[in-house]
Amino acid sequence: MARELHRLSTRGIESTIKKGTEGYGAHNDGGGLVLVIDRFGARWLFKFTSPVTGKRREMGLGPFAMNTLAEARVKASNNRDILAKGLDPLVERDRVAADAIRDSVTFEQCANDTRDILRKKWTFEGAIEQWDRVVKELSALRTMLVKDIRGADIAKALAVFDDRPTTKKYALSVIRRTIETAIASELREDNPAMTSRVGRLTSLEYKGGNNPSMPYSDVPAFVASLRAKDSRAARAFELLILTGTRKEEVVGMLRDELDLGKFIWTIPAERTKQRREHVVPLTRRAVEILRQQLEMVDCMVREINAHSKRPVEPPAYVWADLRSPRLSHNAFQHLLPAGVSVHGFRSSLREYLGDETSVSWNTAEEVLGHKVGDATAKAYRRAPGLAKRGEALKYWADFIDGSSNETANKIHEASAVQGIEEHAA
Known part of the structure; x- marks a missing residue:
């Protein structure tokens, strides 16, 4: 029996390898252990019939240079023991490898992998x-193996956000999406971070609904307070309110997106939530704000270049200054009254258009960059409706101004319509 199992010798193998092409072939040591020698070198295989599928299979045991004959025989013997138990050695090897991975991947590692996957879809530049x-603040989870995390662990980690309910819900979404990645990677089978489950262990203060907004009747007074502050953030905030755009779209605004002569701001698809280009018609006041901001920055650049041997170029971001390339995403927080969100001003605009104007439902939705209609309707709705959206935003701007200066409005309206028509053409 020993001769049937141990047919090869180390000296014989080395001699066969030295023969070059003459030694090419499969050299059987018995018991399923085979040494294959070819132009790629010498390597060990274990050949067997799977007791699970009944099919012939081959299992690599590594190159001869890294596995002596004695070591290869030990591996082959171990595999024969596995076969004797009615198991498939390849399946068992994969299971052991998977267990080793599950026993090494921490929550933080999986969260970083999840972030790298999701970042391709994110339009908010501060999202990363x-x-x-948030992951850093989840200190109770960071070093835990992702396979070991349970609902109680999640509730304990979220406790640090108890005084920040909005951040707490976002942190829970980070955990939930991270564990979804773990499930897809076969690191675990269930997700204990579902809101319905975690909500039984800790208060999420989830009330549903939309972002808290300001009644549109209060917006004119609030905008007046912004104008009194005369700061970059205040001007950017006013522009956001006038255009009904999102915070990320405003703070990330680039110079080359603007055509102030035509009263147009074109937000590229990669910077919009809907992932499609959104053309925003600008009102007279919006253009005034933008020209003021650009002139202030350009004036600073000219001043520097007049006294410096190293000239600088105007920054690409509209809301840049010489100290920072762009506005922070938290720049508006100190300007907000209690109980109101930045995003909520989009609701204020939408409610005003619905309650106080004859603007159609479709146009009001398109002002906010929302998709309107089903796939068929969108196929026929190819025109951007700029003129109607421009008129709707003009109503909003006039309401905020409390303006009755019809002459100024008509001059602006004529200029804006001309620019919009030229853009559409």
Whole structure:
């Protein structure tokens, strides 16, 4: 029996390898252990019939240079023991490898992998920083193996956000999406971070509904207070309110997106939530704000270049200054009254258009960059409706101004319509 199992010798193998092409072939040591020698070198195989599928299979045991004859025989013997138990050695090897991975991947590692996957879809430029900051604060989970996390662990980790309910819900979404990645990677089978489950262990203060908004009747007074502050953030905030756009779209605004002569701001698809280009018609006041901001920055650049041997170029971001390339995503927080969100001003605009104007439902939705209609309707709705949206935003701007200066409005309206028509053409 020993001769049937141990047919090869180390000296014989080395001699066969030295023969070059003459030694090419499969050299059987018995018991399923085979040494294959070819132009790629010498390597060990274990050949067997799977007791699970009944099919012939081959299992690599590594190159001869890294596995002596004695070591290869030990591996082959171990595999024969596995076969004797009615198991498939390849399946068992994969299971052991998977267990080793599950026993090594921490929550933080999986969260970083999840972030790298999701970042391709994110339009909010501060999203990566926000994600990493929350993961860092989840200190109770960071070093835990993702396979071991349970609902009680999640509730304990979320306790640090008890005084920040909005951040707490976002942190839970970070955990939930991270564990979804773990499930897809076969690191675990269930997700204990579902809101319905975690909500039984800790208060999420989830009330549903939309972002808290300001009644549109209060918006004119609030905008007047912004104008009194005369700061970059205040001007950017007013522009956001006038255009009904999102915070990320405003703070990330680039110079080359603007055509102020035509009263147009074109937000590229990669910077919009809907992932499609959104053309925003600008009102007279919006253009005034933008020209003021650009002139202030350009004036600073000219001043520097007049006294410096190293000239600088105007920054690409509209809301840049010489100290920072762009506005922070938290720049508006100190300007907000209690109980109101930045995003909520979009609701204020929408409610005003619905309650106080004859603007159609479709146009009002398109002002906010929302998709209107089903696939068929969108196929026929190819025109951007700029003129109607421009008129709707003009109503909003006039309401905020409390303006009755019809002459100024008509001059603006004529200029804006001309620019919009030229853009559409």
